Amino acid sequence: xxxxxxxxxxxxxxxxxxxxxxxxxxxxxxxxxxxxxxxxxxxxxxxxxxxxxxxxxxxxxxxxxxxxxxxxxxxxxxxxxxxxxxxxxxxxxxxxxxxxxxxxx
Numbered sequence: 001x002x003x004x005x006x007x008x009x010x011x012x013x014x015x016x017x018x019x020x021x022x023x024x025x026x027x028x029x030x031x032x033x034x035x036x037x038x039x040x041x042x043x044x045x046x047x048x049x050x051x052x053x054x055x056x057x058x059x060x061x062x063x064x065x066x067x068x069x070x071x072x073x074x075x076x077x078x079x080x081x082x083x084x085x086x087x088x089x090x091x092x093x094x095x096x097x098x099x100x101x102x103x104x105x
C-alpha cells in the first residue's frame with residue numbers, strides 16, 4: 001500500500017502532529033505516549049504502520065547504565081512531507097464540513 005493510503009484516524013493525526021511540532025530529531029515511544037496520552041496498545045501499531053509505509057525510520061538507543069534500550073522514531077524526508085500534506089488536507093476537510101454543517105442549519 002502506498003504512503004498516501006495510511007488511515008488517518010484521530011490517533012494517527014495526534015502522532016503526526018506531535019512529531020511535526022516538536023521533534024525534528026529522534027523521539028521514543030514512551031515519551032510520545034506521555035505527551036499525547038495514547039496507550040502503548042494504540043501508539044505502537046500506529047508507529048509500525050508509519051514505518052512500514054516509509055514515513056518513519058527507527059533505531060535502538062542503548063542508554064548507559066542499567067536503563068533499558070529505547071526504540072526511537074523520526075520522520076523520513078518523505079514522511080515529514082506526507083505528514084504535513086495529510087494534516088493540511090485533514091484541516092481543509094474539517095473546515096469544509098464545518099461550513100457545510102453551518103449552512104444547512
